[in-house]
Amino acid sequence: MERIKLTIDSTPVEVDPGSTVLDAAKKAGVHIPTLCYHPELKLEGSCRICVVEIEGMKNLAASCVYPAANGMVVRTNSEVVRKTRKSIVELLLANHPEDCLVCPRHGTCELQDLSHQLSVRKVRFRGEKRELALDESSIAVVRDPNKCILCGRCIRICEHTQKVSAIGLAGRGSRAVVTTPFNRGLAEGPCVACGQCIKVCPVAALRERDASEQVWKALSNSTLHTVVQVAPAVRAALGEEFGLRPGALVTEKMVSALRKLGFNRVFDTQFGADLTVVEEGHELLHRLERNENLPQISSCSPGWVKYAEHFFPEMLNLVSTCKSPQQMFGALVKTYYAEKFGIAARDIFHVAVMPCTAKKFEASREEMGRDGLQDVDAVITTRELAFMIKEAGIDFANLPDSEFDLPLGMSSGAGTIFGVTGGVTEAVLRSVYEIKTGKELEEVEFQAVRGFGGVREAQIPLNGMTLRVAIVNSLGQAEKILNKIKAGEASYHFIEIMGCLGGCIGGGGQPFSKDPDIKQKRASALYRQDHLKRVRKAHENPAIKELYRSFLGEPNGEKAHDLLHTHYHARPRY
Amino acid sequence: MAYVRSHVLVCAGTGCTSSGCKAVEKAIEQEVSRLGLDSEVKIVETGCFGFCKIGPIVMIYPEGSFYCYVKPEDAAELVSEHLLKGRMVERLLYRDVQNPKPTAFFTDIGFYKKQKRVALANCGAIDAENIEEYIALDGYQALANALTQMTPAEVIHVIKQSGLRGRGGGGFSTGLKWEFAARSPGPIKYVVCNADEGDPGAFMDRSILEGDPHAIIEAMAIAGYAIGASQGYVYVRAEYPIAVNRLSIAIDQARQLGILGKGIFGTKFSFDLSIRLGAGAFVCGEETALIASIEGKRGMPKPRPPYPAVRGLWDKPTLINNVETFANIPQILRKGAEWFAAMGTEGSKGTKVFALAGNINNTGLVEVPMGITLREIIYDIGGGIPDKKAFKACQTGGPSGGCLPASLLDTPVDYDTLTAVGSMMGSGGLIVMDESACMVDVARFFLEFTQEESCGKCVPCREGTKRMLEILERITEGHGTPDDIDLLVELSATIKGASLCGLGNTAPNPVLATLRFFRAEFEAHVVDKKCPAGVCQALLSYSVIADKCKGCTLCKKVCPVDAISGTLKQVHIIDRAKCIKCGACVPKCPFKAIVR
Amino acid sequence: MLTVAELNEIRTRVRKQLRVRTNGSPVKIVIASGTTAISSGSRAVMAAALEEIAVKGLSTVQVEQREIDVPATEQTAVLVCAHGEEVLYKQCTPEMVRELISKAVTESAE
Ligand SMILES: Cc1cc2nc3c(=O)[nH]c(=O)nc-3n(C[C@H](O)[C@H](O)[C@H](O)COP(=O)(O)O)c2cc1C
Ligand code: SF4
Ligand code: SF4
Ligand code: SF4
Ligand code: SF4
Numbered sequence A: 001m002e003r004i005k006l007t008i009d010s011t012p013v014e015v016d017p018g019s020t021v022l023d024a025a026k027k028a029g030v031h032i033p034t035l036c037y038h039p040e041l042k043l044e045g046s047c048r049i050c051v052v053e054i055e056g057m058k059n060l061a062a063s064c065v066y067p068a069a070n071g072m073v074v075r076t077n078s079e080v081v082r083k084t085r086k087s088i089v090e091l092l093l094a095n096h097p098e099d100c101l102v103c104p105r106h107g108t109c110e111l112q113d114l115s116h117q118l119s120v121r122k123v124r125f126r127g128e129k130r131e132l133a134l135d136e137s138s139i140a141v142v143r144d145p146n147k148c149i150l151c152g153r154c155i156r157i158c159e160h161t162q163k164v165s166a167i168g169l170a171g172r173g174s175r176a177v178v179t180t181p182f183n184r185g186l187a188e189g190p191c192v193a194c195g196q197c198i199k200v201c202p203v204a205a206l207r208e209r210d211a212s213e214q215v216w217k218a219l220s221n222s223t224l225h226t227v228v229q230v231a232p233a234v235r236a237a238l239g240e241e242f243g244l245r246p247g248a249l250v251t252e253k254m255v256s257a258l259r260k261l262g263f264n265r266v267f268d269t270q271f272g273a274d275l276t277v278v279e280e281g282h283e284l285l286h287r288l289e290r291n292e293n294l295p296q297i298s299s300c301s302p303g304w305v306k307y308a309e310h311f312f313p314e315m316l317n318l319v320s321t322c323k324s325p326q327q328m329f330g331a332l333v334k335t336y337y338a339e340k341f342g343i344a345a346r347d348i349f350h351v352a353v354m355p356c357t358a359k360k361f362e363a364s365r366e367e368m369g370r371d372g373l374q375d376v377d378a379v380i381t382t383r384e385l386a387f388m389i390k391e392a393g394i395d396f397a398n399l400p401d402s403e404f405d406l407p408l409g410m411s412s413g414a415g416t417i418f419g420v421t422g423g424v425t426e427a428v429l430r431s432v433y434e435i436k437t438g439k440e441l442e443e444v445e446f447q448a449v450r451g452f453g454g455v456r457e458a459q460i461p462l463n464g465m466t467l468r469v470a471i472v473n474s475l476g477q478a479e480k481i482l483n484k485i486k487a488g489e490a491s492y493h494f495i496e497i498m499g500c501l502g503g504c505i506g507g508g509g510q511p512f513s514k515d516p517d518i519k520q521k522r523a524s525a526l527y528r529q530d531h532l533k534r535v536r537k538a539h540e541n542p543a544i545k546e547l548y549r550s551f552l553g554e555p556n557g558e559k560a561h562d563l564l565h566t567h568y569h570a571r572p573r574y
Numbered sequence B: 001m002a003y004v005r006s007h008v009l010v011c012a013g014t015g016c017t018s019s020g021c022k023a024v025e026k027a028i029e030q031e032v033s034r035l036g037l038d039s040e041v042k043i044v045e046t047g048c049f050g051f052c053k054i055g056p057i058v059m060i061y062p063e064g065s066f067y068c069y070v071k072p073e074d075a076a077e078l079v080s081e082h083l084l085k086g087r088m089v090e091r092l093l094y095r096d097v098q099n100p101k102p103t104a105f106f107t108d109i110g111f112y113k114k115q116k117r118v119a120l121a122n123c124g125a126i127d128a129e130n131i132e133e134y135i136a137l138d139g140y141q142a143l144a145n146a147l148t149q150m151t152p153a154e155v156i157h158v159i160k161q162s163g164l165r166g167r168g169g170g171g172f173s174t175g176l177k178w179e180f181a182a183r184s185p186g187p188i189k190y191v192v193c194n195a196d197e198g199d200p201g202a203f204m205d206r207s208i209l210e211g212d213p214h215a216i217i218e219a220m221a222i223a224g225y226a227i228g229a230s231q232g233y234v235y236v237r238a239e240y241p242i243a244v245n246r247l248s249i250a251i252d253q254a255r256q257l258g259i260l261g262k263g264i265f266g267t268k269f270s271f272d273l274s275i276r277l278g279a280g281a282f283v284c285g286e287e288t289a290l291i292a293s294i295e296g297k298r299g300m301p302k303p304r305p306p307y308p309a310v311r312g313l314w315d316k317p318t319l320i321n322n323v324e325t326f327a328n329i330p331q332i333l334r335k336g337a338e339w340f341a342a343m344g345t346e347g348s349k350g351t352k353v354f355a356l357a358g359n360i361n362n363t364g365l366v367e368v369p370m371g372i373t374l375r376e377i378i379y380d381i382g383g384g385i386p387d388k389k390a391f392k393a394c395q396t397g398g399p400s401g402g403c404l405p406a407s408l409l410d411t412p413v414d415y416d417t418l419t420a421v422g423s424m425m426g427s428g429g430l431i432v433m434d435e436s437a438c439m440v441d442v443a444r445f446f447l448e449f450t451q452e453e454s455c456g457k458c459v460p461c462r463e464g465t466k467r468m469l470e471i472l473e474r475i476t477e478g479h480g481t482p483d484d485i486d487l488l489v490e491l492s493a494t495i496k497g498a499s500l501c502g503l504g505n506t507a508p509n510p511v512l513a514t515l516r517f518f519r520a521e522f523e524a525h526v527v528d529k530k531c532p533a534g535v536c537q538a539l540l541s542y543s544v545i546a547d548k549c550k551g552c553t554l555c556k557k558v559c560p561v562d563a564i565s566g567t568l569k570q571v572h573i574i575d576r577a578k579c580i581k582c583g584a585c586v587p588k589c590p591f592k593a594i595v596r
Numbered sequence C: 001m002l003t004v005a006e007l008n009e010i011r012t013r014v015r016k017q018l019r020v021r022t023n024g025s026p027v028k029i030v031i032a033s034g035t036t037a038i039s040s041g042s043r044a045v046m047a048a049a050l051e052e053i054a055v056k057g058l059s060t061v062q063v064e065q066r067e068i069d070v071p072a073t074e075q076t077a078v079l080v081c082a083h084g085e086e087v088l089y090k091q092c093t094p095e096m097v098r099e100l101i102s103k104a105v106t107e108s109a110e
């Protein structure tokens, strides 16, 4: 196809048809500020910060949506463009709380950045500011409509990427707000707490419900035994918060930091993941044998599980009954670990550090505890952990290395890759293959299931049969594949569904990042860690073997069922 | 079949319906049949005559007598005198403001004399619910001719040659738009008629749909043929029940006759129409928002390009035209592009319908050739300003336009001239203001409207109009500063230049135009803290002119807060601290001694 | 389905009926009305005129009524307006008016 030639700030560029002026500017090495634009989302063109002058046009054009055309002459930083952009930022600030100094997005806020970048020194427009109530109904996500700049990114990711539509625009003009159906609060609707909206929000209008205060309190309470588990994806991203390069693996520093914060035991969710692999693998083999409830769909992503409860209640029988690694781990902490070390379960305060906001919801589910105690007492996200480390004055980058505590800190590479889309499948395949065939795998790395495509499929020969698997990341893709299965247009034996783009590394609790390749970088950190592990298969983890031998009995056995499996129930959408 | 010698046309448009035409019609019917005139006299319900203010209107042919303010009690006299005895009922005949003698044949009425009715040709002339009357006046001939004698390209050529430009506000060449839509590839395309009519003062689209719905159906079918579409939608605001009803009747009749449907006039061309009701937001009239609304989504504009002609309704090429634009189409095809192009100015051909409102004697709907001056419209057709007051400004283009001063009264009305002087043609609202209007307040009024109607999607319009309104409110409340004027100008530039859709792109126009022509009035507000027109309450201070005061005590009695002191035959005094500026005392003083 | 011919047929038929509204017929028959005329039988003259037009399907003539100032004995007066001339006929009967109409129409057609 013929290329389009145009001039940006007197630099000639050539772009493919279908490119926008913003694309062309990038190509020409010209930076145009953006706000409502997000590379992973549908175009909106609403904030108008990206305006440019195009010769022959009466008005300015929003470069993020304006198609590049042959012969176009674009000016991205003329007097009128600069003035207009500044005015737009001023207009946003004029209706924005002056909270930067105490705001969780201070330093990661795109509005703040813009204001700085465009040298806005004064807000000349004074007038009424919104004073709307916060939505704190959800255990995972807090909405602060007063900080919202109505860029619509959250709506787009929730509606198009996640197919949840828990939030939308209501009201006209200056009364326009992002809100929930009937303004009843996130908790009353179909929000699955995935936090993807937080991840794309440029400001602090969406944020996780902060649990760090609860954790600090427990840490300073000497009668409590504090136990922390850390999810795999956390170690691949936490470093970003401390200026380390994206994709840096910071496992050992992270363990040191947690010890410094005062946790009595620092454990690894990967142990829980290994256990999940064994349980889920056996469950799969069982279902395959009986040819029932297939395809088996993974259950470790709590956003996905809640989504299924709201939107596909008729398919809940397909979802694995296995608890997620976090909850398997939690159940063991309050039983196995408590017994083994002679600590009363009620004296244990168990914290999970997760890349995910939906984990906060999961930990609060009624099924996730016993005897009036929840298995996980508090869930904090990667970001909250970073805040705590900073608050404690810990010089993260220069921490010495240290190792997880035993036995619940011992894990295989299978548990590590849980943190990236395809990882659960790969981990399960490594175990199922060996359990089913009794033979050792020659190649433990299943390249076919790796990658970031929305839906990936693979066929794995397994003892005379062909195991058909599919891997899905994001709920929009989940919707597609489930509808296909319902319509009989697709059939699989196993499907891995992760609620977030890229899997947990792209979770709603991860550090904010502007790096377009951030998912790849974090994923490669996990694959690197897997590669370095001595044990790469879950069922070969000695601590897991010991657990079954001394405590659980058989995989999928009675005790395992009691502690490690759960059930689901349909939830209304509105 | 009996020969009917007289037709009684009863206006059944929205205006006359609300002033009670239905009861009038019924009373006339009863009288006619009581006097045994049923077979000689026919009663016809028509669409709007454009002169709703003096409704209910009844017109009797063949004499062409124009009766106004007709009440059911008048029916007996009207029927026995006019219809039976052939004597006009003088007291009900229309009288011009300028000319107290009753006018007989309606075309002699000043209000109609200078009009040139093309889009409104059939409004008030035919029974809108009778397809045969439309056909009798050459209706559907253009469609028949286009389908059987012309290629789509030829149809488009004629429209292009005619110079017709969109009447919905933008003024884009209709022929070019049709050509773009025709050139967009694809087996499925749509034709959409924009009858959202959000401009608060305008009602021409409603009147056309009420008075001549078949013209729109015919035009849309022609458009469908020209661009290759077989489905059309008319997007009408839900607040137009009569228009919707007439249009659905018309669509049904056209379907029954086979003018809509498959294989129209024996050709391979098929076309059908559906009505979609709009929720009534102003912004839903913007074409991309309208498309979203038809698709069942929230009516919010989208960035263009892509234009609807390339990717519109359900992502298919879509032609959107305004009602009045469509209303011109059948006649252009019938009478030729030259006929149409002979009316109007170099860049603006044909006629334009205006809704006259405000401080003007004849308010109503008028259709004039492009190029006519504002003065002719306001004085010759509109009958000038009532109460001997002086003209101050006229506002064209509704909330997107601007106020023009007396010095521009001789401006010829066309798209380009109006834009050049800082206003707009818009959809044809024309509001006249006399000397008692405060221009700052007028600007505030229009901004309040756009601010309310902004959809809230883009930052400049959502946040900017709000701040502009606040500044204007500040000024009218006496808290304005000279800096505020600069801020207004700067905000205007941002909103105009950077907004996503036409609403924002034009929202500052009312302010900019008033600033341009009435800057002194703004300055009086911010510098001298005075409202020269005496409108802005906060800036008024009431006082008694001692020389004129005769001490009659009338003002004192009416003041609700006892701010006036004085006894009989003594000069009265207003205590400014107590006065709440209600203005009640001013008209009470027989000697005009109280001033603001 | 409607053909073009059928469309034209509707147009020709209904257009005749709408002539009344154009005030444009070449022949105008004004029949005196008002109290004296009516008592002298002008309603019957009117009826005859209308019937004549209907029966013959005439399309170039329109009927109006107006007070025509003639002595009561001269009623019913009828004014025939055709090719720019107005001729007043007095003491018209239903038969006369039929003739007047036919005559006026044939003349104007010539
Ligand atoms: C805020 C806004 C409101 C509009 N409202 C109307 C309307 O009520 N009716 C209309 O015909 N066009 C309206 N328009 C113009 C339409 O977007 C579109 O240009 C028009 O329907 C095209 O038809 P035309 O070319 O025949 O004028 C509006 C535009 C804007 C920006
Ligand atoms: S969201 Fe950004 S601009 Fe707003 S208060 Fe927080 S840091 Fe400041
Ligand atoms: S948390 Fe997820 S489901 Fe809930 S509103 Fe945000 S994006 Fe939507
Ligand atoms: S909540 Fe955040 S992402 Fe959503 S519209 Fe507001 S600012 Fe944008
Ligand atoms: S200009 Fe106004 S109406 Fe148009 S998209 Fe922007 S906010 Fe909405």
Ligand code: SF4
Binding pocket: B542, B558, B559, B560, B561, B562, B563, B564, B574, B578, B579, B580, B581, B582, B583, B584, B585, B586
């Ligand atoms: S304006 Fe009202 S309050 Fe003031 S003096 Fe007159 S009547 Fe009294």
Ligand code: FES
Binding pocket: A033, A034, A035, A036, A037, A044, A045, A046, A047, A048, A049, A050, A051, A062, A063, A064, A065
């Ligand atoms: S970034 Fe282009 S309009 Fe928002």
Ligand code: FES
Binding pocket: B011, B012, B013, B014, B015, B016, B017, B047, B048, B049, B050, B051, B052, B053, B055, B057
């Ligand atoms: S509605 Fe009767 S004149 Fe307008």
